[in-house]
Amino acid sequence: MHRSFVLLTLMVGIAGAACSGHAQTRKWDHTANIKTSATALAELQRTKGALGTFEFIANCYKTHELGSTYGAALEGCLVLDYLHSKVTAAVYAKVPPSERTRLGMPEPEHLTGTMLKRVGAAMAAYKLTEPQARKFIADIETHGTPVYAEARFPKAQ
16 A cells, blocks of 8 residues: 555656646535545445446546546545555455466556556646645545445444
8 A cells, every 4th residue: 555655646746746726625525525435435346346346437537527627526536446446456466366367357556556547647637736645545544444344344343
């Protein structure tokens, strides 16, 4: 995770340096949006599986990146993508490489790397600054991860 955070921060910092202006001021409860998105991810995974969830997230981006301002809906897509990619990569990392190849599973590093590109590109497009990106990822880890874990694996809690 630490490596992913550093890469995301670096990507947003570099991309953000090329952009002018400032991110839109949020007009929603950021923490509540993260928690709601984390709960929704657990339900998506239960009902659609990993591939269906990735498809939902891709459609989420297609829809909400059309807006001219950064909003709660796009932020929700970012939360879904970050958590789902991180969790899926962790699961795939437990599968031996030869078995991943046999089953046609992507490498965990590929999952997190492509997610970092998507999230970083969206943040840069909407001019989120490096400190905003750092806080956002920290907030997902602090608020979203435990809510997701509780919603997805209630008996394990």
